[in-house]
Amino acid sequence: MTTLRPAAALLAPALLTLALLAACNQQKPAETGTAATAATAETAPALNAFFEHYWERQSRLDPLGATAQGDNRFNDQLPNSGAQAYRREVQDFCQHTLDSLRTFDRAKLTANDQISYDMLAFDLETRLKSFGLGGDGGANFWQMPFYQIGGLPLTMGQIGSGEGFQPFKTVRDYDNWLGRAHGFVAWTDTAVADFRAGLRSGRVLPRALVLKMIPQLRELQVTDPTKSL
16 A cells, blocks of 8 residues: 555545546547637646646655656655645645636636546645644644554555565666655654654544554564565
């Protein structure tokens, strides 16, 4: 499982949105009337540029997701998704993107572009509501960085094994992985602090789950690196 916690989990639904937006925008407009054609000619370039900008910014905020989508520009990056600054950056990005999207007159868009508009608006509104569930610039997920069936510790093991979406074909690929692994060290330190914040606020996983997680984590510790994913 490649679930990302905490704030990066809020980015994961955007991957599906991005893929579907691209598919919709590759189709030809359905309208054939003169007025519709004129409106489309005026709006389409700006809307396409908007979607491209969104894709670019989203990929930079979620480099793991970008790698999974085949965009290898950020293969050495792993943001500290548990940090308050990162959570606020994601929240601000979602709000700014939604505000910018609403500047387009939906009625003047083609049928396909209206679908893209609605999908992105729904995704952004949902993510912003999730941020509203907790204080401190993010949803309460940040106080539970991972859980018994998924999370970044498992994701890193899976993609670092060479069987996942992280490429390992060149020396550059291995250097990229080292950069991402260094980022994981910082993420882990933050996860410890975030779990402790959850303890203080009473936001914790059920005891039955945590009792299963502890031995799973201990099994990841090895003295012989060749025995580790």
